[in-house]
Structures are given as structure tokens and as C-alpha cells.
Amino acid sequence: MQNPVLEIEALSGGYNLKRPVLHDVGIKVMPGEMVGLIGLNGAGKSTTMKHILGLMNPEKGEIRVDGTTRARDLEQYQGALAFVPESPLLYEEMTVREHLEFTARAYGVERSDYEVRAAELSALFRMEDKMDSLSIHLSKGMKQKVMIMCAFVARPKLYIIDEPFLGLDPLGIRSLLDFMMKLRSEGASILLSSHILSTIEHYCDRFVILHHGRVITQGTLKEIAMAAGMQGQPLEQIFYSLVQDGRS
Structure with missing residues (x-):
């Protein structure tokens, strides 16, 4: 059981x-x-x-x-465990890619796994052209997507x-x-x-x-x-x- x-x-x-x-x-x-x-x-x-x-x-x-x-x-x-909060909380001077990489390292995700997951998530949430944008320049909806992507990159x-x-x-x-x-x-x-x-x-x-x-x-x-x-x-x-x- x-x-x-x-x-x-x-x-x-x-x-x-x-x-x-x-x-x-x-x-x-x-x-x-x-x-x-x-x-x-x-x-x-x-x-x-x-x-x-x-x-x-x-x-x-x-x-x-x-x-x-x-x-x-x-x-x-x-x-x-991973958490997706109601209100997005991001580092303003970090890019979307840096947020994902930071999260992956914190959870001990292998680099090869990270790259596959990051590519999948950026495509799924249509954030491919925002991966190198600073979070301060993102809309609220995009910031929420970054929070979700960070949680899901960890598995x-x-x-x-x-x-x-x-x-x-x-x-x-x-x-x-x-x-x-x-x-x-x-x-x-x-x-x-x-x-x-x-x-x-x-x-x-x-x-x-x-x-x-x-x-x-x-x-x-x-x-x-x-x-x-x-x-x-x-x-x-x-x-x-x-x-x-x-x-x-």
C-alpha cells in the first residue's frame, strides 16, 4: 500500500x-x-x-x-515539495532564465535535465522570447508563469x-x-x-x-x-x- x-x-x-x-x-x-x-x-x-x-x-x-x-x-x-504562490515573487534584476537556473541548482537538478525541462516549459507557456528579459519588465501574468515554470523545473x-x-x-x-x-x-x-x-x-x-x-x-x-x-x-x-x- x-x-x-x-x-x-x-x-x-x-x-x-x-x-x-x-x-x-x-x-x-x-x-x-x-x-x-x-x-x-x-x-x-x-x-x-x-x-x-x-x-x-x-x-x-x-x-x-x-x-x-x-x-x-x-x-x-x-x-x-515546490510552491506556487498566489502573487508572484521574483528578483527584479534576474532574468527568467536565471530564475529557472537558480531553482534547478537549489533542487540539485542535473544540467541536461534542466535544459530539456526549461525548453519544454518556455514553449508550453509561450515564454521563449522572454527567457533573457529581466523580471521587472514582465507583466503580472508573465511573472506568474515564471513562478509556475520554476516550480515545475524542479520535479x-x-x-x-x-x-x-x-x-x-x-x-x-x-x-x-x-x-x-x-x-x-x-x-x-x-x-x-x-x-x-x-x-x-x-x-x-x-x-x-x-x-x-x-x-x-x-x-x-x-x-x-x-x-x-x-x-x-x-x-x-x-x-x-x-x-x-x-x-x-
């Missing part, structure tokens, strides 16, 4: 010990699985991701990536992706989704947060719905539809019904 690539157990935490944002959150992502993390603004999605990334320390609970915690083996833990076991569609044009969104499906078919695991439910409904294997910092339901679309008594309804309608009912 396969072990989860990401396993979150009874996670509680936030910005204030007296008022935690997250309450006993439990999430698993298996090898080759794409899981959609959805919720209203303030539900705890970004806080959950910050805990996974090690930017916040849990008040309670444990997070394991690739079978280990940050405390037990920091290098293995961090080397097994870790787990991708944490937060609202990746913001700023992307329709072709960019389609390219990103197609490439995520390719990575998933190769065994990569993806935890994806997005408000565009009508899109991710067709791509994610399972969904986790956060509300007021708690997991109110999780499972396949069919499973959460049955749990909500809304068989055959789209994800968007099920989600609205659950959060408007005030379940927590």
Missing part, C-alpha cells in the same frame, strides 16, 4: 495562539493525486499552506511530507499551488492544467487551492472543503455530493450549499 506524500494530522494553529485559525485539520494527498483545497476567503487555505511550507509552526498536530517532518529531516522535507514529489490562475490568460490556464495532469500521470502529487470551482471540478481527484478553519467534508465529487444530499450536482453548487448552511 502506498504511503501519502502529504499527511496532515489534527493540525491546529494560526497567527495567535489564543485564537487559532485552523482546528484539527486532517488532509492526505497520495502519490499521483490532485486534491483541490477550497473554501471562502478566510477559511484557512493559505494558513494551511503556510504550515506545510514551514512558514508557520503548528500549535498542535503534525505535518509529514515524503514520510518525514521538518524537525526530523529538513532537507528531505523541503526537497520533496519534486509534491506541489503546493495557491490560486495559480490569477493573472493567466485562457491559454495559460489551459497549458497549466494540461501540464499538471501530465505531472500527475507521472506520479507527482498536487494540493491545489482555487476559487474557480467549475474548472478544477474536472481535474481534481478529491476535494477538501475548509470552513471557519475546519474540514467540513472531503472526498471525491461523488462522495461529497452524497454526503450533502446533492447527488449529480456540480461542485460549485455543493460548495455554496455547504457554506451557506453554516456548517462547521
